[in-house]
Amino acid sequence: MEVLRPVLININGRIYRKNPVQEECYEEEEDDYPSSGAAAEQCLDEPCDAYNIEQTDRGFRCAIDVPSVLYKYIIGKKGETRKRLESETKTSISIPKQGVEGQIVITGAHRAAVASAVTRVEVLIDSFRRKQPFTHFLSFALNHPQVQQGFLRFREQVLELCGQDAGVDESIFQNPAKLHLTIGTLALLNEQEVTRASELLQQCRDAIRDITEAKPLPVEVRGIEYMNDDPSMVDVLYAKVTVRDGSDKKTMQVYVKIHGTIMNTLFRKDPSAEDKGASARPNAKDREAFNAKNILQMFGEVYFGAFELNSVQISQRFSTDSTGYYSSVGRVTFS
Structure with missing residues (x-):
């Protein structure tokens, strides 16, 4: 039934299917970034015009506003989540230092690759934002x-x-x-x-x-x-x-x-x-x-x-x- 009726996530007005994955426990590391061992949620890698993806002389670039408390979920334990996202989407993901408010910047040679990485990051952010205590x-x-x-x-x-x-x-x-x-x-x-x-x-x-x-x-x-x-x-x-x-x-x-x-x-x-x-x-x-x-x-x-x-x-x-x-x-x- 999870396959026939998957969880739907609304990100910037677009609906994505969230495939079921098993999340692992997140542990704090002694690195510059707290990290986690979870695998990122998967989503459809369809082109998306909901983000401001800019063309540069080296390819394409997109900056996402993300609260610093959520950086660790994009980085993952020992940087594994970020490395996997970069490898699967053929992009580079730049994240500010922990505690410094800023933007996560995603760059790549192809617009579709950057769009795919952005979508995956947004799904991760949405998933772990829901687990934050309300302020x-x-x-x-x-x-x-x-x-x-x-x-x-x-x-x-x-x-x-x-x-x-x-x-x-x-x-x-x-x-x-x-x-x-x-x-x-x-x-x-x-x-x-x-x-x-x-x-x-x-x-x-x-x-x-x-x-x-x-x-x-x-x-x-x-x-x-x-x-x-x-x-x-x-x-x-x-x-x-x-x-x-x-x-x-x-x-x-x-x-x-x-x-x-x-x-x-x-x-x-x-x-x-x-x-x-x-x-x-x-x-x-x-x-x-x-x-x-x-x-x-x-x-x-x-x-x-x-x-x-x-x-x-x-x-x-x-x-x-x-x-x-x-x-x-x-x-x-x-x-």
Whole structure:
């Protein structure tokens, strides 16, 4: 079935088939470059016009922007991956020194050879970029003073009435200053990518304001819910958020995938841990679940507060600004 239905990868608007290969473990070397022993993913060697391949007096050349943290995957253990790519495509691949941000430059006598090498490098980059931990996330801040006060009341009452329940203690509650909705996660691996992400968010400003009618969104935070099927073994408890349309006749409910975490067993070991989302759930052995039956029964419809939401921002993980919220590298207001 892998042959009949291969994984498809979108690179610069073009779709490539990814043939299954067995990846080996990557090991750090004591060379100038960390390297790896993995064989590069294979892809179709078809000519491609998605890259700026320049003709020179010695043949053809293409420069690719690649974050330095990904160099080691192109080099491979003891340079084996780069050597194999160069041999198979009859090209030369120049990579900056480790830690120096720059471009990987591919040169060759024939345009098709350079295009093939570029495609293979891009597939490698795409594959290993997906394995990088996310560095930033799109967020809606829920840390309005009224919501923070409601959350603190909730925490106090839960600890008073349910503090004897298995796994319930103060360490698993969210920091009230960092209450938020996570809209999406980003792996921005250098300053250039951070700048580009901020620029792209700004380009979406008009579209965002069309959706919000250039007005803040009236938001109510009320009720709690959990993520798994067993309320006695819960890892994440989240607040439900309702965005009203102004008529009070209809509401749009923000459900599980987009949620405001209020209790998370990840915080038990690491108070600064953020919600990792459905695509990066930690191993069950790394966290101790808690019994939320009584919390759900007593506080199922707890009211945290209401306010007008007026911005979306790119927040940086493991950071704090002057308000106690995450530092922002880009923001768009609704009004």
